[in-house]
Amino acid sequence: MQTLRAPVRSELTIRKSRFLGCVQPVADRAAALLVVERLRAEHPGAAHVCWALHAGGQSAANDDGEPGGTAGRPMLEVLRRQHLDGVLATVVRYFGGVKLGAGGLVRAYTDAIAQALLGAEKVPLQRELRWMCRAPYDLEDWLRRQARAHGVSLLSVRHDDDVAFELAGGETSLQELRAQLDAAGGGRLRWDATGNPVRP
Incomplete structure (x- = not known):
């Protein structure tokens, strides 16, 4: 499409x-x-x-x-x-x-x-998705900068035992961001990429 x-x-x-x-x-x-x-x-x-x-x-x-x-x-x-x-x-x-x-x-x-x-x-046509990412506090600023650099929006940020980010962006942008974060994050980030598309 x-x-x-x-x-x-x-x-x-x-x-x-x-x-x-x-x-x-x-x-x-x-x-x-x-x-x-x-x-x-x-x-x-x-x-x-x-x-x-x-x-x-x-x-x-x-x-x-x-x-x-x-x-x-x-x-x-x-x-x-x-x-x-x-x-x-x-x-x-x-x-x-x-x-x-x-x-x-x-x-x-x-x-x-x-x-x-x-x-x-x-x-x-790029599907726009919402993903959740949980990261340690010491990675918060870095994750925010990387999201901006990839054109991914931060819809919400919640501070609990760790920092929970709700991210929104095109499917390709989110996948590229995740690959970069996982490569540099040493296995310290957790993802929920099962959210529904914002729009097909």
């Missing part, structure tokens, strides 16, 4: 209607809905703001008043065929007065997203 590095836009004019397409990375459905609401506010004269989200279990499609199945679902299929996840596709349509028919609408919405994806940079 892949996601996108940054938003990419396209614009098509088909029989006097303008189709403003965009594909962009999003974390989840809540973030996607915020983008859609912002588009509605930015384009008050648009006839439709259609969208499709492919984000694991939160995938969805919306035709926003176009005939059922002619906008959101075809856009979602484009994302699925390109094996993208964590991606929102939107198309803002300004109606030009000429009806395109169901087949024409499917082609228009599909083309708007396919054209945007031609210029998109795809990157591997």
